[in-house]
Amino acid sequence: MDGKQLQSQYKDHLSDFQNWDQRAHAQEYILYPKNMGYHLCIDETALSKGDLYTILINRDKRGRKGSIIAVIQGTKTDDIIAVLTKMPQELRNQVKEITLDMAGSMQKMAKTCFPRAMQVIDRFHVQKLVYEAVQELRITYRWQVIKEENKAMKAAKEKGEVYKAEELENGDTLRQLLARSRYLLFKSPDKWTKSQKIRAELLFKQFEDIKHVYYYSLELGKIFSTNYDKDVARAKLALWYNKIEEYGYDTFTTVANSIENHYERILNFF
Incomplete structure (x- = not known):
């Protein structure tokens, strides 16, 4: 069977893609508020063709299922804030700590979206x-x-x-x-x-x-x-x-x- 045809058949008929509640904005961002935790990490990464995405993860999950909270296309501060603030304020206020790099833009995102969280610059950066x-x-x-x-x-x-x-x-x-x-x-x-x-x-x-x-x-x-x-x-x-x-x-x-x-x-x- 042709690979592209198989992919299309799976996407359109076998999977639940057509009914996915994030389908309309999945190209721009994906949000999983249910994965929110007390200790988060925000960083940027290249996922495909060198394009940068901002990713927010729950560190308490240690890379296991439920780690990803948000994947957002681009790194523009205002765009990231606009997406992250779609999550309920009371949920964001529960965050105790957020790990980030030294960029001023990251600090602004963290302060605006998670105002009660202590900011930690990771040793890696x-x-x-x-x-x-x-x-x-x-x-x-x-x-x-x-x-x-x-x-x-x-x-x-x-x-x-x-x-x-x-x-x-x-x-x-x-x-x-x-x-x-x-x-x-x-x-x-x-x-x-x-x-x-x-x-x-x-x-x-x-x-x-x-x-x-x-x-x-x-x-x-x-x-x-x-x-x-x-x-x-x-x-x-x-x-x-x-x-x-x-x-x-x-x-x-x-x-x-x-x-x-x-x-x-x-x-x-x-």
């Missing part, structure tokens, strides 16, 4: 920002090496010579070392494979500041993964912030400033 800063430094060096390598190749060509990049102890060129170190910088040293350990040692020897920012990122992760109470976490984050400020790497300082600007919401994680 904080650490993601830090990991991106580490990767940015690696990429910056990679472009520098590529630029220098191109110059060397051009100079060799003008002399009628064949350019050959110098190989390191593990067989990588400097350019390859920077490219191949991407994944190890997302992992803690105890998770490195044997080849990654060797590569990390070479990388940190060649680029000491990558080593510094990498270990600063691990320090932040340790603060989140250790069960400190809120006051201890506040002190630990302050010390971490001071180290970053003293180190002076611009991108990392920007990350630290972002964390400082959302301090209380981040501390609500603990």
Whole structure:
């Protein structure tokens, strides 16, 4: 049987799609107020063809049946608020906590739709920002090496010579070392494979500041993964912030400033 025909037959005759009460607006949004809980999470995700959707889930369900409360096309603040406020106010007032990212738009959505909920910035979003800063430094060096390598190749060509990049102890060129170190910088040293350990040692020897920012990122992760109470976490984050400020790497300082600007919401994680 033709696949499209089977799909059409199921949709139009076998399933209850034609009588679905959300059919009229399903392209724009789907709401399941009955799945509301005390601890929610709001985030954006790409579901198809790269289009972004805003999704609201009940964290207490831990990904099981009944987790999804809302799926809304797009990320425009006013549109999201208009959909979420279709759910009864008394239901929304029951929410005690909502997890979100650092975007001001998300904070506005949470405050407007769930006014009694404590806002918590998830460790995932904080650490993601830090990991991106580490990767940015690696990429910056990679472009520098590529630029220098191109110059060397051009100079060799003008002399009628064949350019050959110098190989390191593990067989990588400097350019390859920077490219191949991407994944190890997302992992803690105890998770490195044997080849990654060797590569990390070479990388940190060649680029000491990558080593510094990498270990600063691990320090932040340790603060989140250790069960400190809120006051201890506040002190630990302050010390971490001071180290970053003293180190002076611009991108990392920007990350630290972002964390400082959302301090209380981040501390609500603990």
